[in-house]
Amino acid sequence: MHRVTPWLQAGIKKSPALEGSCQVQSEQSLIRRAQQRDQVALTQLYEENFDRIYRYIVFKIGDRTEAEDMTQQVFLNAIQSISSYNCKGMPFSSWLYRIAHNQVVDHLRRKSRRITVPLDESISANEDDPKHVAEQKIEIEEVVAAVKGLTRAQQEVISLRFAGQLSVMEVAKAMGKSEGAVKAMQHGAIAALRKALGKVGVA
Amino acid sequence: MKRMREFDDILNKCIDRVLKGESVEACLAAFPEHAAELEPLLRTAVDTRKAAAILPRQEFRQRTGYEFQAAIRNMKPNKSGFFRRQLRWVTAVSVVVVVLLAGSGTVAASANSMPDQSLYGVKLFTEEVRLVLTSSELEKAELYTKYTDTRVNEIIKMADKGDVEQVVKTTERMNNNLKAIAKLIQPVGEGDIAAEGVPEPLLVAPGTAVTPTPTPAQGNTTAKAPTATLKTAPVPATAPARAVTSNNSKLAVTAKADVTTKANAQARLNTTVSNQAVKNTQDLQETLKTAPDSVKQALEKAIEVAGKGYEEALKNTAQKKK
Numbered sequence: 001m002h003r004v005t006p007w008l009q010a011g012i013k014k015s016p017a018l019e020g021s022c023q024v025q026s027e028q029s030l031i032r033r034a035q036q037r038d039q040v041a042l043t044q045l046y047e048e049n050f051d052r053i054y055r056y057i058v059f060k061i062g063d064r065t066e067a068e069d070m071t072q073q074v075f076l077n078a079i080q081s082i083s084s085y086n087c088k089g090m091p092f093s094s095w096l097y098r099i100a101h102n103q104v105v106d107h108l109r110r111k112s113r114r115i116t117v118p119l120d121e122s123i124s125a126n127e128d129d130p131k132h133v134a135e136q137k138i139e140i141e142e143v144v145a146a147v148k149g150l151t152r153a154q155q156e157v158i159s160l161r162f163a164g165q166l167s168v169m170e171v172a173k174a175m176g177k178s179e180g181a182v183k184a185m186q187h188g189a190i191a192a193l194r195k196a197l198g199k200v201g202v203a
Numbered sequence: 204m205k206r207m208r209e210f211d212d213i214l215n216k217c218i219d220r221v222l223k224g225e226s227v228e229a230c231l232a233a234f235p236e237h238a239a240e241l242e243p244l245l246r247t248a249v250d251t252r253k254a255a256a257i258l259p260r261q262e263f264r265q266r267t268g269y270e271f272q273a274a275i276r277n278m279k280p281n282k283s284g285f286f287r288r289q290l291r292w293v294t295a296v297s298v299v300v301v302v303l304l305a306g307s308g309t310v311a312a313s314a315n316s317m318p319d320q321s322l323y324g325v326k327l328f329t330e331e332v333r334l335v336l337t338s339s340e341l342e343k344a345e346l347y348t349k350y351t352d353t354r355v356n357e358i359i360k361m362a363d364k365g366d367v368e369q370v371v372k373t374t375e376r377m378n379n380n381l382k383a384i385a386k387l388i389q390p391v392g393e394g395d396i397a398a399e400g401v402p403e404p405l406l407v408a409p410g411t412a413v414t415p416t417p418t419p420a421q422g423n424t425t426a427k428a429p430t431a432t433l434k435t436a437p438v439p440a441t442a443p444a445r446a447v448t449s450n451n452s453k454l455a456v457t458a459k460a461d462v463t464t465k466a467n468a469q470a471r472l473n474t475t476v477s478n479q480a481v482k483n484t485q486d487l488q489e490t491l492k493t494a495p496d497s498v499k500q501a502l503e504k505a506i507e508v509a510g511k512g513y514e515e516a517l518k519n520t521a522q523k524k525k
Contacts, residue, residue, distance in 0.1 A: 042275050046271055140254040147254075184211050187214055190248055
């Protein structure tokens with residue numbers, strides 16, 4: 001079985017034009033220490049990215065238990081290969097999402113079963129009103145189902161922007177696209193979601 | 204085309220603001236000429252943001268954190284110099300404050316958990332975090348001493364329940380703690396208390412398979428337990444037996460701390476370790492009398508390990524004293 005180049009599966013190519021920007025100096029310093037296997041630096045990077053990576057994965061695959069295992073594996077893979085990370089290639093967050101994306105693609109390739117979303121875990125904290133929670137669950141289910149109807153590239157943009165909370169620049173680096181292309185895909189994706197959710201008046 | 208790109212930019216700016224928690228109305232007010240076009244898209248963006256706000260379970264977060272720390276430890280981190288050590292300390296505080304605040308309820312709930320319970324991983328992780336935050340060797344040794352005491356209590360509880368697997372695993376963790384104590388207080392040169400040979404905190408992930416060393420053949424399960432040959436360290440007249448954590452924080456400030464304070468702290472540690480050695484070995488032997496037959500072999504191993512471990516630690520404290 002050949003190794004898939006995951007990002008290409010979504011029809012995305014690397015762009016040499018995107019080379020060149022590093023993080024702010026404090027993050028560079030943190031990453032350098034992490035590359036020297038500094039425990040505190042590695043822990044800080046883990047803490048800063050853990051929730052976002054988990055959200056991205058669970059939003060993509062819709063299975064809480066699998067997402068937990070995969071999130072753990074993303075960070076284990078990251079610490080194994082962090083010494084090869086070069087900030088000139090892409091921001092650290094984008095690099096980390098590539099690892100997560102690889103995990104997701106491998107997972108989806110292995111399992112083609114229909115996805116179910118763990119609604120009980122999808123509600124944010126501080127929701128005490130059962131009626132409101134139930135309504136929110138329905139809304140979430142609708143949104144997640146609508147996202148599945150997008151193109152792969154659009155799904156990726158939405159997952160990275162809304163679940164991963166990456167900036168457009170970081171999404172562009174992660175996907176090997178220009179920022180303009182990402183913005184256009186984002187617009188198209190939200191318009192398509194709007195249609196899918198049955199709300200007339202799309203831009 | 205140009206107009207479309209401009210609108211993409213405006214939409215993106217508004218999405219950034221919505222993702223940061225700003226209201227749709229505020230975005231529309233900022234771009235009134237595009238409000239009609241923006242509004243439905245931003246409402247959808249808000250719905251999408253809500254759907255994506257998926258929180259990891261606290262237990263999963265804690266467990267993964269512990270396993271991540273274990274993985275880092277296995278990477279054999281580079282040795283660091285004095286200044287880097289200080290920087291690490293400062294950063295560690297901020298990191299761990301976040302960790303502890305995020306899961307303080309779980310951390311508190313885990314304090315009395317046992318090896319066969321789900322929150323036990325959190326308990327071990329919390330211990331690990333405290334060790335990482337402790338820069339002084341002496342304080343680290345005190346923490347390991349305390350955690351060894353905890354492990355012994357856990358072994359007793361697990362033995363009472365007849366849980367052989369957990370007795371074996373917890374014995375391994377206890378053994379790691381005892382080795383760390385011995386290493387931390389081994390003599391490294393006159394007056395030197397903080398420089399060389401600092402072992403990193405030991406981690407044994409919950410659920411990790413432990414391969415026990417072969418236990419000496421037992422004729423029957425009620426055979427005499429291995430007896431530890433423990434040398435009790437001299438106890439200073441003024442040193443309270445178990446007051447090990449109260450006054451030692453000053454020692455972490457500098458490696459050139461007051462020699463008398465260090466000596467007193469060292470003496471207190473010696474006292475604690477020697478008292479604990481006697482008491483814990485006795486407790487384990489008492490447990491052996493009433494433990495289910497199935498667990499006796501593992502318990503005898505625990506007694507043997509405890510005896511050797513404490514003996515090694517006390518030998519080092521005695522050498523250090525000279």
